[in-house]
Amino acid sequence: MVGISYPLGAPASQVTWRDGKRYLxxxxxxxxxxPFAAWGLAAATGYGIxxxxxxxxVFGVIPLVDLLVGKDSDNPPDSVLAWLESDRYYRWCTYLFLPLQYAGLVLACWLWSRGGLSAVDKAGLTVTxxxxxxxxxxxxxxxxHKKDALERVLARIALAQTCYGHFYIEHNRGHHVRVATPEDPASSRLGQSFWAFLPRSVYGSARSGWHLEKQRLGRLGKSPWSPHNDVLSAWAMSAALFTVLTAAFGPGVLPYLAVQAVIGFCLLEVVNYLEHYGLLRQKTPSGRYERCTPQHSWNSDDIASNIFLYHLQRHSDHHANPTRRYQALRHFEESPQLPTGYAGMILLAVVPPLWRRVMNPRLLAHYEGDVTRANIHPRTRGKVLARHGSR
Structure with missing residues (x-):
């Protein structure tokens, strides 16, 4: 997937790395x-499917391609990381997502409100x-995660559609500090199903984001109930978006807007569930947790899922270097590896017996059979230790 080339006129010692996935x-x-493709195909054929x-x-073709195409574990050499991150082409690949995202949302509101779609068709559009x-x-x-002010604003805009703007605060200043510890609501535990994890993560992340902002504003001598609160401003952005869409297309679009928001943030949470399942940072003699290492994130190098998720599956390097851009993230051999990409793992996560059958043995193997080194769900701790503790 990679190659080496030399820039025109450059000395032979200056090597430029070529990203084999650049245009992918x-x-x-x-x-x-x-949404536009679905609209066109449904209109052209008359088939609401x-x-x-x-x-x-997403949950059929992409997992199949992951299995057929395989993995890409090649890393960019350290000598080209700065050059690779400065290439603005990669930034535009993410910037352009937002206008398409919101154009699709406006199209959906128009279709929901204008009539002509059956209840099943509207449900399909809502899921899409x-x-x-x-x-x-x-x-x-x-x-x-980037330092550029424009990109941070774009992140908040992208989150407004799902009413999950607090993620911007909690993820950066909460999850990245507490990852792979029992204190982190977004780190799932051994023996905890996705359906038990979901309410804890949704509520815990919102509460954590609010608490982090309250602490920050307290240090500045400001009230949390003010425009300076980034959580409140993020939620206000969502409220403004939904108000504008309701004013433009009528109150009938509100139920669909609410459902699509829930679907959106549930997709985030199921990804949270699988990224750190059962992994635990040990405490040092000082009582503090050890530094986060590549062994505290589940990784996958399956190509298809990584392309659509901007290398999110190289999660260990992301936690080691949060501001590093997706195209420069690296594979670590010492990281625990998922059996397939995130798209396929989501299908397992929503069926707890299948998830346990696939992932629990991998987690135990990662800890060389010592289950006490894992992040165990308190409600199932006795059962887990009774079953695996003797190993």
Missing amino acids: WLLGLVLPAF FWWLLLPV IGIVAGFGINTAHELG
Whole structure:
């Protein structure tokens, strides 16, 4: 997937690395264009099944391509990381996601409100918009970690559709500090199903984001109930968006807007669930947690999922270097590896017996059979230790 070339006129010692996936990153823009594709195909054929098309593409086609194409574990050499991150082409691959995301949302509101679609068709369109919104949160994740003020603003805009603007605060200043510890609501535990994890992460992340902002404003001598609170301003942005859409298309669009938002942030949370499942940072003699290492994130180098998720699956390097841009993230051999990409793992996560059968043995193998080194769910701790503790 990679090659080496020399820039014209450069000395032989100056080597330029060529990203073999450079133009594949544009495929990330296919997903937010799906509402338009569904509309065109449904109108051309008269078949309402096309409103549901994105669902089997994301959870059928992409996992299949992951299995057929395989993995890419090549890393860019350290000597080209600065050059690679400065290439603005990669930034535009993420910037362009947002206008497509919101154009699709406006189209959906128009279709929901104008009539002509059956209840099943509207449901399919809602699911499609919700999936796009979930991928929009991933785009916001990539942009929100950057130092550039424009990218941070774009991240907040991308999050407005799912009413999840607090993620911008909690993820950067909460999750990245507490990752792979029992204190982190976004780090799932051994023995904890996704359905038990979901309410804890949703509520805990919102509460954590509010608490972090309250602390920050307290240090500045300001009240949390003020325009300076980034959580309140993020929620206000969502309220303004929904108000404008309701004013333009009528109150009938509100139920669909609410459902697509829930679908979007549930996609985020199921990804949170699988990224650190059961992994635990040990405490040092000082009582503090050890530094986060590549062994505290589940990784995957499956190509298709990584293309559509902007290398999110190289999660260990992301935690080691949060501001590093997606195209420069590296694979670590010592990281625990998922059996397939995120799209396929999501299907396992929503079926807890299948998830446990696949992931619990991998987690135990990662800790060489010592289950006491894992982050165990308190409610199932006795059961887990009784079953695996003797190992």
